[in-house]
Amino acid sequence: DAGITQSPRHKVTETGTPVTLRCHQTENHRYMYWYRQDPGHGLRLIHYSYGVKDTDKGEVSDGYSVSRSKTEDFLLTLESATSSQTSVYFCAIRGAGGEQYFGPGTRLTVT
């Protein structure tokens, strides 16, 4: 157990509304990641962080922003949710050998 929690676990929202997902870790890991997973596409990296206030884009960053003001929290924001952002969102931390450990995921539905 890598001590990663995500909130909320499920959310239904309307198109055009802002949404923030939270990832919280308790083990002081430097690297944190946000992925989305969709059928046929596998895991796709949205953004990642390599320290407090240090973030970088992944392969599908359009429409998403992130913030990391504390080591333990990494927030993912959809400024104006669209139906194409309906997905399962996973947060992960990086282990000592380069492997990653995941939180339980957030199921987001944009109607």
Next chain:
Amino acid sequence: RKEVEQDPGPFNVPEGATVAFNCTYSNSASQSFFWYRQDCRKEPKLLMSVYSSGNEDGRFTAQLNRASQYISLLIRDSKLSDSATYLCVVNEGNRKLIWGLGTSLAVNP
């Protein structure tokens, strides 16, 4: 060519069978390799790292062939609980992992 390629399956095998999955990767400079397991509607979980000399963990054996740029996972004496999607993952050394789309395994009674 995709960076990490896996046969999506599904592989349907009876309990007790031996099953093998292969995965190919495109970047010859890749540094480390992993197999993950993902159950339906759950997060991916690390199954095992893959070392150059090959490694075994109980019924699971992972092997790496750098010359041919592929890794493999062998599952012996399959159990019903092994039914899942198996993800091949490559670390190219740039803080990010490259994920295969996964191979689906169904172990049948």
